[in-house]
Amino acid sequence: MRFGFVFGEIGHGLRRNVSMVVSVILVTFISLTFVGTASLLQLQIGQMKSYWYDRAQVAIYMCTEVSPADVCAQGEASTDLKMAVEDKLKSPVLAPYIKQYFFENHKQAYDKFEQQFAGNSVAKYVSPSQLNETFWVSLKDPSKSQIITESFSGVAGVEEVRDQRSYLDQIFNILNAASIAAVGIAALMLISAALLISTTIRLSAFSRRREISIMRLVGASNFYIQLPFILEGVVAATVGSLLAAGAVISVVQFFVQGYLATKLPFTNFVNLNDALLVSPVLVGAGIFLSAIASGFAIRRYLRI
Amino acid sequence: MIRIENVTKQYKGSSRPALNNVSLEIEKGDFVFLVGASGSGKSSLMRLMLREDIPSSGSVHVMGENLVAIPSRRIPYFRRKLGVVFQDFRLLPSKTVAQNVAFSLEVIGKSQGFIHEAVPDVLAMVGLEGKVDRLPNELSGGEQQRVALARAIVNKPAVLLADEPTGNLDPATSEGIMALLERINLAGTTVVMATHDRGIVDRLQKRVIEMREGEIFRDQRSAGYQKTQTDSHPVGSWNLAVDQSWNLDGNN
Numbered sequence: 279m280r281f282g283f284v285f286g287e288i289g290h291g292l293r294r295n296v297s298m299v300v301s302v303i304l305v306t307f308i309s310l311t312f313v314g315t316a317s318l319l320q321l322q323i324g325q326m327k328s329y330w331y332d333r334a335q336v337a338i339y340m341c342t343e344v345s346p347a348d349v350c351a352q353g354e355a356s357t358d359l360k361m362a363v364e365d366k367l368k369s370p371v372l373a374p375y376i377k378q379y380f381f382e383n384h385k386q387a388y389d390k391f392e393q394q395f396a397g398n399s400v401a402k403y404v405s406p407s408q409l410n411e412t413f414w415v416s417l418k419d420p421s422k423s424q425i426i427t428e429s430f431s432g433v434a435g436v437e438e439v440r441d442q443r444s445y446l447d448q449i450f451n452i453l454n455a456a457s458i459a460a461v462g463i464a465a466l467m468l469i470s471a472a473l474l475i476s477t478t479i480r481l482s483a484f485s486r487r488r489e490i491s492i493m494r495l496v497g498a499s500n501f502y503i504q505l506p507f508i509l510e511g512v513v514a515a516t517v518g519s520l521l522a523a524g525a526v527i528s529v530v531q532f533f534v535q536g537y538l539a540t541k542l543p544f545t546n547f548v549n550l551n552d553a554l555l556v557s558p559v560l561v562g563a564g565i566f567l568s569a570i571a572s573g574f575a576i577r578r579y580l581r582i
Numbered sequence: 583m584i585r586i587e588n589v590t591k592q593y594k595g596s597s598r599p600a601l602n603n604v605s606l607e608i609e610k611g612d613f614v615f616l617v618g619a620s621g622s623g624k625s626s627l628m629r630l631m632l633r634e635d636i637p638s639s640g641s642v643h644v645m646g647e648n649l650v651a652i653p654s655r656r657i658p659y660f661r662r663k664l665g666v667v668f669q670d671f672r673l674l675p676s677k678t679v680a681q682n683v684a685f686s687l688e689v690i691g692k693s694q695g696f697i698h699e700a701v702p703d704v705l706a707m708v709g710l711e712g713k714v715d716r717l718p719n720e721l722s723g724g725e726q727q728r729v730a731l732a733r734a735i736v737n738k739p740a741v742l743l744a745d746e747p748t749g750n751l752d753p754a755t756s757e758g759i760m761a762l763l764e765r766i767n768l769a770g771t772t773v774v775m776a777t778h779d780r781g782i783v784d785r786l787q788k789r790v791i792e793m794r795e796g797e798i799f800r801d802q803r804s805a806g807y808q809k810t811q812t813d814s815h816p817v818g819s820w821n822l823a824v825d826q827s828w829n830l831d832g833n834n
Contacts, residue, residue, distance in 0.1 A: 283688045488674060489685075495672075496733070497661035498689035500654075 287506035288513060291482045298478040299514045305474055306518030306568070307525070309467030310560045314526035316460035317556050322548045323453050327446075329546055334442040336417065336426045338363060339410040341437045350437055355411065359435030363413060366429065375425055379415040387412065410437060468567060471518075475511045475568050476575030483507055483579045490580065504576045511572030512565055519564025523557035583741060583772045584608040584631060589640030591626050591796075600626040601637070602796040608774065610740070613767045615783050616776040617807060618793035624776040627793070628745050631774065632666060633657055645740055662690055665734030665742040665771070669749035671726045673718040673733075679705065680714040683733045690737070704736040705729075708762060724755030728762065735766055742766060744775040748782065756782060780807040 292299050340360060341350030352359075360381075366372060367379055382390075388406035395401045415426055423441040430439045483490060493503050530553035539547050584607070591601040601623045608614055616624045629635045630642050633649045642649040647660050673682050680701050687697045705714055708728040718726055727747055734742060744763065748756035760782055767773045777783060783790060784806040792800040792809070800809050 488672070492672060492674065492686065493689045494658075495661065495666055496686040496690060496737070497658040497664075499658045502689060502691065 284502075284506055284509070288509050291486070291506060291510045292513065294485055295478060295482050298474075298481060299510075302471065302474050302478055302511070302514040302568075303518040303521070305467060305471040306515045306564050307521040309464050309471050310519050310522035310564055311525045312460050312464035312467060313563065314522055314553075314556050314560050315529070316457045316464060317559070318526065318530065318548050318552060319453060319457035319460065321552050321556075323450055323457070325546050325548065326453075327450060330446050331420045331443060334420050334446060336415045336423045337438075337440045337442065338413040338415065338426070338430050339437045339440065340412065341435050342408060342410055344408050345410075345437045350435070352434065354407075355435035360411070363430065363433065363436065366433075367413065367415065372425065372429060375417055375419070375422055377416040377418045379413055382412045382414060384409060384411055471515070472567055472571040475515060475571040478514070479507050479511050479572040479575040480579055482510060483576060494580075500580070503580060504573070507576045508569060508572045511568045511575075515564045515568030516561065519561045522564070523560050526556055526560065527553045529553075583610045583612070583645060584774070585641075585643040586627070586630070587641045587643075589630065589637040589642060591623075591630065591635070592638045599638070599796050601630075603640070604796070604798055605640075606791060606798060606801065608772060610772055611767070611770055613764070613773045613786075613788045614775070615786075615788055615790045616774060616793065617778070617783060617790060618799070622793035623796040624793050625745065626796075628743055628774070628776055631741075631743060632664065633660060658690075662737060663740055665737070665739035667727065667730045667734050667742070667744045667747045669746040671718070671723075671730045671750075673726055673729055675718055678715050678717055679710060679721070679729050682718070682729055683736055686733045687736060700736055704732045707735075707765075708732045709758075722755070723751050724758055727751065727755075727759055731759070731762055731766075735771070739771060741772045741774070744773065746777055747775065748777065748779050753781065760786065783807040 340355040340363070341353065343354045345353075364381070367376060384406040387409040388404070391404060391409055392401050417423060417426070420443065423443065427439045427441060430436050490503060527550070530548060531550055534547050535549060539545075586607070587605050589601055589604045590599050592599040604623070604627065616627065618624050626635070630637055630649065631644055633642075633644075633652065636642075636650055640650075645660070645663055647656075649660075652660060674685065677685060683701045683704060684697050687700065692700075702711075702714065705711060708731055710725065710728055710732065713721065713725065718729065721729070727750075731747075742763075747763070748759055751759065756779060763773055763775065764786070787804045787806065789803045790800065790805040790807070791798060802809075
């Protein structure tokens with residue numbers, strides 16, 4: 279094996295097809311950036327899920343004087359009804375599932391409301407008695423909220439049982455849809471990258487058909503004939519995937535950590551370590567894809 | 583060295599086979615002219631010997647390799663033992679004379695040291711010492727064919743296939759190429775040359791295999807371009823090893 283010869287051939291091929299090589303680099307760059315962004319988004323969703331799901335509680339809203347009459351026929355929940363709910367939470371049936379619970383009365387609910395809507399005129403129109411008294415229940419396993427929902431729905435004095443996760447799920451669904459869209463776009467672009475690579479390689483092989491025919495005539499092995507072409511595709515795609523890795527790392531470093539994290543300080547964002555985890559995967563995928571695409575192209579072009 | 587037995591080659595979409603039950607044997611050190619009109623099957627025969635193609639039926643053995651059954655990964659190694667030249671020279675226009683010859687050694691993985699020694703030697707042998715750094719388009723046709731010959735023999739092949747090597751050359755230049763081919767042959771290389779050049783075949787008086795419509799019409803030792811009754815001897819009478827199935831129906 280004479281590496282000097284092989285590398286000389288690769289350099290030759292890359293120079294001869296500059297415009298095609300640049301388009302291969304750009305298409306792999308963009309498609310792999312999409313792949314990287316989608317995987318970081320998935321990591322972000324995973325992190326947020328594990329953070330928020332653990333903190334998500336089930337709220338048992340008790341009836342107030344303004345609750346709709348069809349569920350709260352008796353009006354404001356009486357002390358007895360509240361006691362009944364608390365007893366049920368303490369009962370041996372439910373107690374094993376519950377980590378802790380606390381009761382929030384009208385006054386506490388109003389304080390929280392005021393705090394949340396400070397400076398908003400809506401606070402002026404709300405009185406403490408309009409806000410639900412609430413049992414906040416933290417579960418040992420947040421995914422088993424069904425048990426609480428089923429036990430308390432329709433119980434006298436209870437207006438509504440609500441799992442906070444249902445709010446979170448909406449957010450996660452949006453993020454999920456975004457990452458699926460990114461993956462879809464990436465898949466389409468990766469297909470076009472693969473086709474572009476095989477076209478480029480075929481073009482390159484065609485422009486060197488005299489050399490190839492002489493190589494075959496004098497008995498160069500298939501491997502020796504094909505290697506420069508395969509490596510040509512791999513080199514172009516590697517440049518593209520390195521750019522994609524760089525883009526993903528700088529998005530995380532400068533946008534997510536540098537901007538988002540300072541604006542939203544209480545959210546746990548993906549960090550540089552995650553980006554450094556994704557980057558080699560991108561480069562590997564780029565190399566693998568281009569090797570397959572160019573190997574396939576050259577094999578079809580160069581039959582013995 | 584080359585043994586072809588009952589070979590038929592039928593191309594798709596053509597009613598008449600390009601080769602029809604052809605058998606022949608070429609011994610080590612032979613010099614054979616393959617003659618015949620265009621479309622008579624010469625080129626098909628050459629392609630089979632190069633393993634550019636396989637026959638529809640029959641067997642082709644060259645240098646001990648069964649070319650019908652050879653696995654494709656071994657074809658390159660088979661071709662390294664074979665030299666080929668063509669009518670159109672097939673040189674790389676962007677490479678100098680020396681680089682053209684060196685290229686054929688580089689791509690089969692020969693060392694730089696070997697190349698530095700072998701290339702000047704072979705160029706001297708074909709008479710191109712002073713032109714190693716010229717580009718092909720700065721050379722005459724005869725000189726270009728010498729480069730192609732140098733490339734074909736630099737790896738010391740046992741068999742040299744020449745497909746109309748003088749087809750693009752004037753008679754005087756052709757003489758020079760033929761002298762070179764004879765020297766190569768005298769050094770022990772089997773030479774098979776397809777040609778239309780009547781003058782050359784008549785003058786050299788080598789073995790002549792004449793093809794007509796895909797069949798061997800004549801196979802004679804020390805013969806000329808056209809069939810003669812008196813001065814020439816059918817190969818069958820000289821060589822007892824000749825297979826009786828040879829198509830010698832022209833020698834009645």
